[in-house]
Amino acid sequence: MARIDEVSVGDRLPESRHETDTVGQFLYNAVLWNAHRIHFDYPYATETEKYPGLVVAGPLMGDWLSQCVLEWLADDGRLLRFEYSNRRAAFVGDILLSRGEVQDVDRAARTVTLALEIVNESGDQLTPGSAVVQFQD
Amino acid sequence: MPELITAELRSQVGLSPEPRTELVTRRDIRKYSVATGQRLSKYLDGDEAPPLFHLALFWDVVEQSQLSPDGVALDNWLPEFPLERAMAGSLKLEYHQPILPGQTLTARRTLCDMFEKQGSSGPLFFYEVSTEVVDASDSIVLIEHATRILR
Numbered sequence: 001m002a003r004i005d006e007v008s009v010g011d012r013l014p015e016s017r018h019e020t021d022t023v024g025q026f027l028y029n030a031v032l033w034n035a036h037r038i039h040f041d042y043p044y045a046t047e048t049e050k051y052p053g054l055v056v057a058g059p060l061m062g063d064w065l066s067q068c069v070l071e072w073l074a075d076d077g078r079l080l081r082f083e084y085s086n087r088r089a090a091f092v093g094d095i096l097l098s099r100g101e102v103q104d105v106d107r108a109a110r111t112v113t114l115a116l117e118i119v120n121e122s123g124d125q126l127t128p129g130s131a132v133v134q135f136q137d
Numbered sequence: 138m139p140e141l142i143t144a145e146l147r148s149q150v151g152l153s154p155e156p157r158t159e160l161v162t163r164r165d166i167r168k169y170s171v172a173t174g175q176r177l178s179k180y181l182d183g184d185e186a187p188p189l190f191h192l193a194l195f196w197d198v199v200e201q202s203q204l205s206p207d208g209v210a211l212d213n214w215l216p217e218f219p220l221e222r223a224m225a226g227s228l229k230l231e232y233h234q235p236i237l238p239g240q241t242l243t244a245r246r247t248l249c250d251m252f253e254k255q256g257s258s259g260p261l262f263f264y265e266v267s268t269e270v271v272d273a274s275d276s277i278v279l280i281e282h283a284t285r286i287l288r
Binding site: 018024027028030031032033034035036037038041044049058059060062063064066067070071078079080081082083084085086087088 | 165168169171172173174175176177187188189192193196197198204207208209210225226227228229230231232235
């Protein structure tokens with residue numbers, strides 16, 4: 001049986017837990033070559049910008065959503081489209097969850113549409129997203 | 138409310154900077170994969186780039202004197218916008234082929250739209266930049282559509 005035949009609307013993708021810390025933020029912003037001080041300069045982030053802490057980089061949360069999709073998809077297909085929106089900030093020390101759910105299955109086109117989100121421990125949705133993947137024959 | 142977007146600013150829609158060309162290395166893919174906590178071995182080994190790797194590949198490398206006081210590399214090809222403080226943003230991506238080590242990729246950016254909205258605590262300015270990434274034979278690798286919000 002092809003993998004897509006086992007996929008149904010409402011199926012949940014495996015959740016991932018992300019314990020945000022300063023080393024993770026350092027590595028991510030270093031690899032981007034991003035010197036935005038809100039991510040590593042605590043006095044600047046809290047006193048000048050009035051954030052409650054160091055801000056977790058928005059595109060890193062986008063990346064975590066893409067990982068949620070690709071770990072679920074494995075080698076059974078490919079990512080066609082992906083989008084995310086950074087709606088609310090996360091701060092270093094926050095524990096975040098990335099998760100997703102099957103929203104639509106098009107068996108003729110072998111495509112599956114996924115709804116994705118990053119939520120914090122209070123259940124606030126920080127980064128909604130979506131993806132379309134195509135399964136192999 | 139006075140309009141933020143003047144006719145002169147509006148005329149900048151369609152603006153494109155010089156295309157940027159970069160070499161994809163296995164080491165850069167591995168660094169990106171470790172920094173983002175990837176778990177699939179094809180990414181950790183650098184055999185293929187994760188879907189958002191191009192953000193790092195094409196992030197502006199500017200001299201320190203070109204950074205704003207908060208450490209941001211300003212998109213100096215963009216016109217001066219009426220609001221300055223960056224808020225949230227969103228990305229939409231369409232993938233055509235994977236990014237592999239050894240490829241030479243080119244990014245072509247275009248300022249494709251701008252609009253304003255009234256937020257709960259004042260005006261918000263939105264602008265949209267599309268980026269087309271192509272390989273050495275000019276085949277499309279991915280298309281990105283970014284919306285950024287300023288307040």
